[in-house]
Amino acid sequence: MSVINAVTCPICGCLCDDIEVTVVNNEVVKIKNGCAVCEAKYLGYKSEHRIRKPLIRKEGKLVPVSMDEAIHKAGEILANANYPILYGWSSTNCEAQRVGVELAEEVGGVLDNTAVVCHGPSLLGTQEVGIPTSTLGQIRHRADVIMYWGCNPWSAHPRHLERYTSFTEGRFEDSEWMSYVNKVKAAAGRKKLLSAQRREEPKKAHATAAESVVFNKPPETLQKEGRKLIVIDVRKSMSAEMADYFIQVQPNKDYELMQAMRALVRDEELDVDEVAGVPVEYLREVVDLLVNCNFGVIFFGMGLTHSAGKFRNIEVAISLTRDLNMRTKFLIMPMRGHFNVSGANIVFAWQSGYPFGVDFSLGYPRYNPGETTSMDVLLRGESDAALVIASDPGATFPKRAIQSLVKHPLIVIDPHMNATAMLGDVVFPTAFVGIEVEGTAYRMDNVPLPLKKVVEPPEGVLSDEEILKRILKEVRLIKSQKTNQKTEVS
Amino acid sequence: MLIKNGFVFDPLNGINGEKMDIAIKDGKIVESVNDRNAKTIDATGLTVMPGAVDIHTHIAGGEVNTGRMIRPEDHIKDVVRKTALTRSGTGYSIPSTFVTGYRYSKMGYTTVMNPSMAPLGAKHTHEELNDIPLLDKASYPLIGDWWFVLEYLQKGDLEGCARHVAWMMETTKGYAIKIVNPGGLESWGFGRNVHTIDDQVPNFGITPREIICGLAKVNKMLNLPHSIHLHTNNLGIPGNYVTTLETMKALESVATNGKPVCHITHLQFSSFAGDSWRNMRSAAEEISKYINNHNHMTFDMGQIIFTDTTTMTADGPFEYTLYQLSGHKWVNSDVETETSGGIIPMRYKRTSAVNATQWSIGLELALLVKDPWKMFMTTDHPNAGPFFKYPKIIAWLTSRKARMATLKKCHKKAQKKSLLPSIKRELSLYELAIVTRAGQAKALGLKDKGHLGVGADADVAIYNINPEQLDIAKKYKTARRAFGNAVYTIKDGKVVVKDGEVVQHVDGKTIWLDVETTEEMKVDEEMKRKFKQYWTVEYENYPVFDHYVKVSDAITVKASV
């Protein structure tokens, strides 16, 4: 039995690196410090959906073949393609992502990662206005106003608050954990009191405890000492339940709300009485709080990237943050999903200049989301081959895009027989990065961390990096053979 | 290999245009080689210099890459196609990594120093350095606002600080102590800044003066090859030359053994007189006067190029000031416990009185400082301009005609204020070799770089300049073209560039310091506990492990502590 410390968890953008993994006979048996999702992955990665051997579709069915045969077929598909897509990349290590860039460049295809269905709009927003941000430790040490806008860390990034924000001890700010615990106790106590009262007087009509959520006035507690947690969402999520103040914004109206806040920060008067369901007088109180804090931060997620306005929602959120810097210190950060989606953007950018949607078809990198992004290429039916790795577009892409994907040869590299793999023409089993393969990943705040290998991968299962390197070699071989044939003929 | 019959300029060995042969074997300069077996390069009529060295250029790491990500409109105008030997990429002010290597090499550069590395992101910096081909490289960790340093210096514990810095240097695989706006970056954590070197840094009870002098002493105790590398307080603010002078004066007491104790980088940005943008003028005269009378400092220019470029520094508050002035897209990137940072696109125009004055300041400094071993050529790439425009600066330094031609196109106010009309000096090829290679290598303490003596690394640049036939002061356009396209660039004894084209791939080494202190720094439970409090990563995951450096060149340094 061995206990491995300081293991970096390969699931979400939190990239917690304090996980303690206990291994017995090459199996993970216990996890300490991880959240429920972390535990689920480490204890459940050896599922029956695991692919054991390379597969090729022959006469409609996926049959096991040798690695060499699969590599050769994959190489042929890519070497002969006129406009292939190489998509995914977010759940593998930087070492594999590097080979991906080289491969995309070699075959003259479109290199794209899952940002295109996730935080792509955030990247587009920063390309318009920049971004005032920092690493997560700055938040831990200094933030006294923490806002989560259009995201739900309670479910999607479970340890975010306890590691980086409201419930951590910083050098200059204390944890609000005790205050939250007391609040929960008090709420439980109130509930008990109310139900006891109801039992005492069953006939008396009682006013419902539910406050009118839409016209929620900023509570007195928002003026308290210590860190304040504000959640803004279209519905009262579990994260909102924990907040000191929850603002319910009308769906698809975040842009208006933020733009109005910007105007208020700049001391402008508004003609309207209400924006996005929030009365302007309450909005003024919120803006006052923000402007008078020591250090504020906005974390945002799909609520902004995927509602009407898309990248302009991010642009205005960044502009609001930037404008607040006229009065105090304010930062903003996207809640990246996959554990190494940042890494893919970072690797693509340093090697090509662009973070995603990189089109190498003309022999040099080109970037124009809407034109060179994989989703759009698929919707227009322009591609004639695809390689999908470390992602599952078969489950996340719109139907028309998937139809386009399966119309042409599809190579899939994944540990599991997931939705995409089931549609593939050549399927490679691969080892889990962060469990069976080591490497580097980048956290949501762009801090690089090492991933550990804690167990051996199944027999014959290679890493993403190794498979890609072999495919690249095969592509080069095939292409040089084609050139030789041409010169022979002429 | 044998380079025959070229005009050799090797200032570290006192060679000034002598016609001689250079012999190379196994990647090093040797006394001689067997004529018949050696690959011969006929350098008749050509200028042979050591490979160029760039002491300060932002080419790798988190900040540089964020700059790349937010400026697609910068890349689209400068695309680089894939060839059989070279990777594709994009360029202009923030080139992708492969393009950075190729373009530097085409100008005859063989060693480059990335000057800003946040220790927390050091792995990222090294990953990018690995992807820069054809060059040897190193990186400087940002230490000036590091909480441990501030605490040790506040307590007066220089030895403890020195041991800690030694650990830091090894852990990040860094090369020198980098200090940016000391005290200002920590203040910026809450949106504030320092304005004099005696301001108190909030929450830490220490002043910039104490940080600078403390680290200069630590540097001496550790015997590091380069001095501390400093970006002064009040950078870019009219009237800041006073701070620069104060800083230099403060360091006089630390200088005792005749070696420079501090390198001030991109000095142009720290040499403004006046008290507002309207009356801002050059303080090159005041600054150069001090430099000419003191020997404890070295500098690099930070020369402005008139073009659209990107500013990026660890000086978060300064970058915010630039945002307030320009309204351009602004990135701020503070790093917990360590440093801050900012990025803003910037266009320098001849028609802007301020930009034109800045342009003039850089050149005034270079020409008024008498000793070329003190002032080196840089643009603080990409802050004052992209590095591939260096040949323009070479022309301005070596040709009065060239700089007057540019001055004439500048804003009239700047023309009137400029000291350039009264400066006749033109750097010779010998002096040019000092400010672009020999001097830089010497200041960095790189014993095998910047010269062509026996034992040096075989990094050579051969240019199409015949000193006997070409007057570079008159024909500056020809000189510019020649320095922009080396006839040969030789790296580790291999020809990597010929006639401006890459002909061979070489990885290049990453140089870093393995500092051996007499007493090991104690990494005990107390230290690990503190570490866990200060950072959001585990102590075990913080260092740059060996496998992060593709080709490692560790220089062992024996510290006196």
Added chain:
Amino acid sequence: MIVLTPLKKFQFPVHAECINPDVFQGKSVKGIASLTVWEGNKKKKLGDLFKIEETSAETPHITINGDATEVRRIGQGMKNGEIVINGNAGMHVGEKMAGGKITVNGNASGWTGSSMKKGLIEIHGDASDYLASPYRGSSEGMRGGKIVVDGNVGSDSGCYLRGGVIIIKGNAGPFLGFHISKGAIYVEKNAGPRLGANMTGGKIVVSGVVEDLMPTFTVDNVKGKVKIDDTLKVEGPFYVFLGDLAEHGNGKLFVSKPNNPQLGSVYDKYL
């Protein structure tokens, strides 16, 4: 005049910057046929993809007969001459145009007339997104010239407009005139949400319904008519809004009063 007919339905994107009167000028049919184009990742010649014929002696003049949906960058940067596309046009048509005329007898794709400097673009069908808007990260929008769209336009059209005129006879999608600083945009029918967001100058005129006016605009007065350019004056009455307040902007939104009764309850009290 040169007539180009696509030889097949293109699946892969075709990069055809060379389809430009300035480039064709002075070249024979053979010379034109050997111009470089890219189809997907394959370098080809124009003659491989199009049938090229020369008709009457009227140069410079190019006509494309057929579906050019996948043909990109037609007329990019052109300074003189005319291009007529009898079919749909691909992305970036007329991008950075500096003179001349482009007529699309069909629909246009994204980035039509991006960062235009001078000239005239007429689209007789619909235009997609980013009409006249600059490249990612750039704020150098259309500077001059005129674009007329008979049908509808998509989102983010006329972003960073700093001169020239855009006339839309159908409906406009969201974010029309984002960050406009100068110039004029006229929409005959309806305008989508976030009209004129981040506006700092210039004017946008809407004769139809404005879905959701931004809260950061303030009503100034009511005007009877407004001038779009020297050739066009539009009858109101219009509410005149100033904004965008979040940018301390001095832009003007002219919104039809009769077609927007929903605005009355909010803004009439200020008039």
